[in-house]
Amino acid sequence: MESNNKEEEEEGKLVLLLRPLFPSFYSTLSQKFRFLKPWESPLPLGEFLSAHARSVRVILCSGPSPVDAETIRSLPRLELVVATGAGVDHVDMDECRRRGIAVTNAGGVFADDSADYAVGLVIDVLRKVSASDRYVRRGLWPASGDYPLGSKVGGKRVGIVGLGNIGGRVAKRLEAFGCIISYFSRRRKSSVSYKYFSNVRDLAAENDVLIASCALTSETHHIIDREVMSALGKEGIIINIGRGALIDEKELVSCLVKGEIWGAGLDVYENEPLVPEELFQLENVVLSRHVAVLTPDSISDMFQLATGNLEAFFSNRELLSPVN
Numbered sequence: 001m002e003s004n005n006k007e008e009e010e011e012g013k014l015v016l017l018l019r020p021l022f023p024s025f026y027s028t029l030s031q032k033f034r035f036l037k038p039w040e041s042p043l044p045l046g047e048f049l050s051a052h053a054r055s056v057r058v059i060l061c062s063g064p065s066p067v068d069a070e071t072i073r074s075l076p077r078l079e080l081v082v083a084t085g086a087g088v089d090h091v092d093m094d095e096c097r098r099r100g101i102a103v104t105n106a107g108g109v110f111a112d113d114s115a116d117y118a119v120g121l122v123i124d125v126l127r128k129v130s131a132s133d134r135y136v137r138r139g140l141w142p143a144s145g146d147y148p149l150g151s152k153v154g155g156k157r158v159g160i161v162g163l164g165n166i167g168g169r170v171a172k173r174l175e176a177f178g179c180i181i182s183y184f185s186r187r188r189k190s191s192v193s194y195k196y197f198s199n200v201r202d203l204a205a206e207n208d209v210l211i212a213s214c215a216l217t218s219e220t221h222h223i224i225d226r227e228v229m230s231a232l233g234k235e236g237i238i239i240n241i242g243r244g245a246l247i248d249e250k251e252l253v254s255c256l257v258k259g260e261i262w263g264a265g266l267d268v269y270e271n272e273p274l275v276p277e278e279l280f281q282l283e284n285v286v287l288s289r290h291v292a293v294l295t296p297d298s299i300s301d302m303f304q305l306a307t308g309n310l311e312a313f314f315s316n317r318e319l320l321s322p323v324n
Helices: 002-012 023-029 045-051 069-073 093-099 111-127 129-137 140-144 165-176 200-205 226-232 249-257 277-281 296-314
Strands: 014-017 034-036 058-061 080-083 102-104 157-161 180-184 195-197 209-212 237-240 263-266 285-287
Touching: 023 296, 058 296, 069 093, 080 296, 093 102, 102 296, 111 129, 111 165, 111 209, 111 237, 111 263, 111 285, 111 296, 129 140, 157 165, 157 200, 165 180, 180 200, 195 200, 200 209, 200 226, 226 249, 249 263, 249 277, 277 285
Parallel strands: 014 034, 014 058, 058 080, 080 102, 157 180, 157 209, 180 195, 209 237, 237 263, 263 285
Antiparallel strands: none
8 A cells, every 4th residue: 555655656746858957956856756758768759748648747848948839738737837947938838828837937046147147248248358368369469469449348328128137137237337227128117217218229229238138928039120239339239148039130140240230249049059150250249158047056046946846836835936
């Protein structure tokens, strides 16, 4: 009888993984939950999901693994999607709402590290830190003289697209540098005194730096388009730590190549891990590989939060970081 109860308990804590977890995270969680790992099965994903359709109540998606409507519909008992990232653009939220499926994300655990990274990109692009580093490493300083000077950070007018957990922290950090902050958001925030803009074009027209830090939705897809870049102008720079598709990437490349904006700092791209090759030769562009949110500390905090959400679900307690 005790053995049967244990089997039922194990079955009740079954979790579907869509991709492998960090080994340390998997090692810890596998002591508490039982996992379905479709990549280890010879079956195509659709057949694998069909075979386990009556068992899966929870999906744990690490990274940008898509949880689309087809996947959701193939799992009639699905009740929860636990996302380990801050964004949920890879989850079909409309289908989850229609089905009454709860979704959790990483909450604010990545906010401080993302904000730090955004400020780092601003400084790097304006002061030409990475470009100067490459110049020195190539031995060009003694041969070709001083590298061109960068631009002052303090006093810059900075427009933030999305003043949420991350955007708000970016604003406070840059305010300490003496920057003048304004923002675009879905609605005006009474808790801040920064100037509010109801559209991104007008925000860009009044600023030197435009920082994208909002969630990617159907409304924010390409929210920074050619018109916005033109409004920002030849002296402006764009920073993106949100999602690649917040910016019309083809237009961004064109503007940078033609000198229609001054520079860019990009951590995210439309078709990751592919990055437009035209950017590789531009000294006024700083590129990184979608790591703004990641430090050992933030990863540890994210693991704890994801674990807490799983434990709360299986114990019929309130979820820790539900997405509205």
